[in-house]
Amino acid sequence: MWRPSGADRGRAAAGVRHLRVHRRPLRRGGARGVSWQDEIRALLPAGLAWHEPVDTLAYRRDTSIVAPGHPDLVVRPLDAPGIGRVLAAASRLNVPVYSRGAGSMYAGGVNPHAGGLVMDLGGLDRILDIDTVRGVVVLEPGVTFGALLAALEPFGQTIGIVPSTGAAATVGGAVSAHALGTGSPRFQSMGDQVAGLEVALADGSFIRTGSAAAHGAGFFHRYAIGPDLTGLxxxxxxxxxxxxxxxLWLHPLPAHRETACLGFADYPSAAAFLGELQRKALLDNVWYGAGYDAMAVRGRLLGADPDLDPTALPRFMLGVDYGGDADAVARDRTRIEALAAHYGGQPQPRFDEIYFHNLRRDELYWYSYAGYFAKSRCAMVMASFATDTLPAFLDQAQQWRERHPQFTWASATVLCRRGLHGAVLAFYDERQQWPEVQAVIAGCTTELMALGCVPYKSGKLWAAEVRKLTEYQRAVTRIKAALDPAGVLAPGNLGLDAR
Incomplete structure (x- = not known):
């Protein structure tokens, strides 16, 4: 059971909003003298369940600032039937269940605030079928992106979206949290690349979605039969x-890749260019696009070359990773740079040379901030917003930087086929500043909503704001009640309270 530590009491004193997740009474088990832990442990082969605090420590939290939970039991099923047996027993025994992949998300979704058990899906790590005829790959949720990309490369194939958390993230976690990253300029987000799913429901039964819902049909079409249950x-x-x-849908590996950077004098010009870029559908050969604000541009360029004139530097930089047929890439790059020039954008080969090209070839993603992590942790809040909201988003990030100088702030923007995805990062000393940064980030989510941004990777980090979306929350609550009447699945996530 979770008990407040000194740090937890400090959070309360600092005014941090706590999640409305309540520890519900757990039934003792079916047989006299048998605990629910023993009953669930008996459903799996020996060695696939553990409860000692030293063994469950790593399952208390993800990489977010959300307070850790305290699992009473961790299980690691090796197949879908094992998951079904555990879920059926957990529902009957009223035991909360939090499913977990690599734990690399930034929203607290896997943190077991209601206690109960954590289901480690890392044991389901098989690639089941690479079907180049139908153009799909079928896999289990514990497969990492690194393993999947390596398996697809000999076939000359890749997938549409690879999230920014890199090779160690699991595909199941990315689908559950609706990831984006590499591929978003072409394909938008992870959900848009899912052809279908198999899902274990709270009562231990299974459902397949899309064309695979028809016995023997397999996965080849998502929008088939009736409503799109995959999206649920x-x-x-x-x-x-x-x-x-x-x-997941398969795509040919790009035959040619190159990077380039474009600098803009101000945020409104950059936003106008990005909006026009999306409307003209010039992103078919853009695999990744990242936006950098004035502080990031100055830090990287002046750090590499202190003799540069800081007043001559662009205030916004767009890094573009092109991929496709070489002739098509050359054609689209010429068109994109001509469009950028119309909005005052100019090529910035120096930024590409010292930073962006290496970032993309080494595929370091967010971990380009590793220098900060050497002495602190990162609080990250992620949101999606319309392209014309970019100036307001970046101005707001600058306000937080000025308002809270005790943290080292950064912001980043990911280009999508439509709209943008933004992240605000605050680097902090966890031993000294955790309660304080939690309160600040809670305020950030409220201010982002006021700008017209919407929650992304909601988990528990955005729970308070998601609850304010009354009609949306009412509909999700009804769906939750139908599929999980005991309320055992991930209580507290998406603002859904334990019942």
Whole structure:
């Protein structure tokens, strides 16, 4: 059971909003003298469940600032039937269940605030089928992106979206949290690349979505038969079911890749260019696009070359990773740079040379900030917003930088086929500043909503704001009640309270 530590009491004193997740009484088990832990442990082969605090320590939290939970039991099923047996027993025994992949998300969705058990899906790590005829790959949720990309490369194939958390992230976690990253300029987000799912429901039964719902048909079409049930489980953070199989669309590996950077004098000009870029559909050969604000531009360029004139530097930089047929890439790059020039954008080969090209070839993603992590942790809040909101988003990030100088702030923007995705990062000393940064980030989510941004990777970090979306929350609550009547799946996520 979770008990407040000194740090937790400090958070309360600092005014941090606590999640309304309550520890519900757990039934003792079926047989006299048998605990619910023993009853669930008996459903799996020996060695796949553990409860000692030293063994469960790593399962208390993800990489977010959300307070850790305290699991009473951790299980690691090796197949879908094992997941079904555990879920059926957990529902009957009223035991909360939090499913977990690599734990690399930034929203607290896997933190077991209601206690109960954590289901480690890392044991379901098989690639089941690479079907180049139908153009799909079918895999289990514990497969990492690094393993999947390596397996697809000999076939000359890749997938549409690879999240910014890099090679160690699991595909199941990315689908559950609705990831984006590499591929977003072409394909938008992870959910748009899912052909279908197999999901274990709270009562231990299974459902397949899309064309695979028809016996023997397999995965080849998502929008088939009737309503799109696949979408129910994408971004649901484990609240409606546990994903046990995923079918993703395949795409040819780009034959040619190159990077380039474009600098703009101000944020409104950059936003106008990005909006026009999206409307003209010039992103077919852009695999990744990242935006950097004035502080990031200055830091990287002046850090590499202190003799540069800081007043001559652009205030916004767009890094573009092109991929495709070489002739098509050359054609689109010429068109994109001509469009950028119309909005005052100019090529910036120096930024590409010292930073962006290496970032993309080494695929370091967010971990380009590793220098900060050597002495602190990172509080990250992520949001999606319309492209014309970019100036307001970056101005707001600068206000937080000035208002809270005790933290080292950064912001980043990911280009999508439509709209943008933004992240604000505050680097802090966890031993000294955790309660303080939690309160600040809670305020950031409220201010982002006021700008017109919407929650992304909601988990528990955005729970208070998601609850304010009354009609949306009412509909999700009804779906939750139908699929998980005992309320055991990931209580607290998406603002859904334990029942």
């Amino acid at each position: 489980f994408i971004g649901a953070d484990g609240t409606l079911g546990v994903i046990t199989k995923i079918a």
